[in-house]
Amino acid sequence: MTTTLRRTPLWDVHKRLGAKLIDFGGWDMPVSYPAGTIKEHKAVREALGLFDVSHMGECYLRGPRAREVAARLATNAVETAPVGKAVYTLLCRPSGGVVDDCIFYKKSDDEFFVVVNASNTAKDLDWFREHASTTCDVVDVSDQTALIAVQGPKAVGVVDTLGGGTLAELPSFSFVDANVAGVACMAARTGYTGEDGFELACSPADAPTLWNALMEAALPLGGLPIGLGARDTLRLEAKLPLYGNDLDDDHTPLEAGLGWAVKLDREFLGAPALRAQKARGLERQLVGFTIDEGARAIARHGYAVVDGGEIVGTVTSGGPGIMVGGAIGLAYVPSRLAAPGTKLTIDCRGKGAAATVVSGKFYKRAKS
Amino acid sequence: MSTFPADLRYTHDHEWVRPQGKVWRVGITQFAVDQLGDITLVDLPKEGDEVTKGQRFGTIESVKSVSDLYAPVSGKVVAINAQLKDSPEDVNGEPYGKGWMLDLEPNDSAELEELMRADAYSKHVASQ
Numbered sequence: 001m002t003t004t005l006r007r008t009p010l011w012d013v014h015k016r017l018g019a020k021l022i023d024f025g026g027w028d029m030p031v032s033y034p035a036g037t038i039k040e041h042k043a044v045r046e047a048l049g050l051f052d053v054s055h056m057g058e059c060y061l062r063g064p065r066a067r068e069v070a071a072r073l074a075t076n077a078v079e080t081a082p083v084g085k086a087v088y089t090l091l092c093r094p095s096g097g098v099v100d101d102c103i104f105y106k107k108s109d110d111e112f113f114v115v116v117n118a119s120n121t122a123k124d125l126d127w128f129r130e131h132a133s134t135t136c137d138v139v140d141v142s143d144q145t146a147l148i149a150v151q152g153p154k155a156v157g158v159v160d161t162l163g164g165g166t167l168a169e170l171p172s173f174s175f176v177d178a179n180v181a182g183v184a185c186m187a188a189r190t191g192y193t194g195e196d197g198f199e200l201a202c203s204p205a206d207a208p209t210l211w212n213a214l215m216e217a218a219l220p221l222g223g224l225p226i227g228l229g230a231r232d233t234l235r236l237e238a239k240l241p242l243y244g245n246d247l248d249d250d251h252t253p254l255e256a257g258l259g260w261a262v263k264l265d266r267e268f269l270g271a272p273a274l275r276a277q278k279a280r281g282l283e284r285q286l287v288g289f290t291i292d293e294g295a296r297a298i299a300r301h302g303y304a305v306v307d308g309g310e311i312v313g314t315v316t317s318g319g320p321g322i323m324v325g326g327a328i329g330l331a332y333v334p335s336r337l338a339a340p341g342t343k344l345t346i347d348c349r350g351k352g353a354a355a356t357v358v359s360g361k362f363y364k365r366a367k368s
Numbered sequence: 369m370s371t372f373p374a375d376l377r378y379t380h381d382h383e384w385v386r387p388q389g390k391v392w393r394v395g396i397t398q399f400a401v402d403q404l405g406d407i408t409l410v411d412l413p414k415e416g417d418e419v420t421k422g423q424r425f426g427t428i429e430s431v432k433s434v435s436d437l438y439a440p441v442s443g444k445v446v447a448i449n450a451q452l453k454d455s456p457e458d459v460n461g462e463p464y465g466k467g468w469m470l471d472l473e474p475n476d477s478a479e480l481e482e483l484m485r486a487d488a489y490s491k492h493v494a495s496q
Contacts, residue, residue: 037431038406298429320408
């Protein structure tokens with residue numbers, strides 16, 4: 001059987017850069033470039049990196065009642081955000097399970113731009129259409145939108161210089177129409193690495209021009225192109241959840257520790273279930289853990305957390321802590337095992353590895 | 369396309385063996401390294417352990433995945449590369465040199481002839 005993998009507008013660029021390409025949810029995407037995942041990860045922490053995230057889905061909710069639809073779908077208060085703000089939110093089912101996590105960009109009360117996970121694009125669009133029905137327009141612009149993330153301590157300087165010197169002032173989780181390297185784009189002060197930086201949305205035709213200009217500016221500063229491998233290790237170190245690993249239909253945002261993005265004083269899909277869950281108390285929670293030094297193991301997605309000979313939880317993400325050392329991960333565990341400092345045992349391919357629950361991000365960037 | 373050293377013998381699972389007298393050195397090939405990406409942890413048996421041809425003797429973790437290491441021949445572990453505990457990246461850098469894993473005393477030196485030579489291994493890799 002042959003399947004045709006989808007290509008982003010930057011596919012030729014990745015090929016030329018010597019990227020190793022893999023099938024990622026039907027997309028032919030760079031998992032790493034010749035520098036390798038570890039060097040790419042460090043480049044983002046110490047200088048900057050460029051990510052092609054054009055595979056992500058984008059749509060507009062548009063119309064006089066768009067605000068009402070956004071308010072009903074999003075767990076976070078996207079509707080009351082000021083124009084020009086980007087808001088991280090979950091989309092929940094009536095059960096409280098998570099359909100996806102995404103960012104709503106408020107362009108006006110009549111227009112929200114939404115960026116969703118690549119693997120969920122079709123599902124999310126169906127979800128939007130089902131719940132917007134005739135109330136507002138759901139316009140899929142995934143194929144007309146390229147997305148480049150520029151992340152790292154030197155990212156803002158590079159984008160600001162190429163953008164005419166005004167973008168550095170843009171606050172976190174804000175966006176603005178900009179011209180970067182002669183390319184019209186939407187510049188958002190957002191990202192998925194735990195670093196400062198931008199995500200730039202532009203037309204597919206302009207994407208190579210924008211990428212090449214950014215790359216040219218980044219290389220002398222120690223910048224690198226970054227593949228999906230480092231994107232995953234970066235987001236894990238910053239304790240940012242990944243849908244399909246740490247979030248899914250069977251877990252709620254409260255269990256995932258995302259209560260800050262759930263505003264229960266509003267009415268939205270899933271709100272009654274989440275209020276009830278909050279009142280009852282959580283039976284299980286997503287926790288961060290580090291594998292104890294002597295254990296010589298790395299916990300991976302799907303490994304079991306065991307307690308007294310019984311499986312009590314599941315590792316949802318895990319890997320090496322590239323800046324922090326050792327092995328780190330996230331797991332759903334019963335609330336009695338969720339306090340920081342609690343000792344866990346993780347079944348790493350038949351070997352019981354000792355781990356410790358830790359609070360907060362594994363890696364936190366220095367305040368600039 | 370990498371070329372494979374002619375003085376080594378190879379398994380289908382991408383381990384190599386360098387016969388050096390009574391003790392044979394074992395590691396993994398450049399092809400395996402390219403597939404794995406950045407290696408972050410190598411878990412090896414202890415000196416004195418017995419390994420069995422075709423059976424798992426350890427694990428290797430890269431950033432993205434974990435893989436088993438299979439013994440190319442049966443024998444007794446007489447040395448392990450302890451440096452890999454602190455420098456697993458040596459396997460990426462020099463898979464046939466500093467990135468070696470085990471020294472084995474083979475139980476049956478005839479097992480060497482069951483392993484592939486470089487040209488056969490090249491063909492095996494090309495078919496993957």
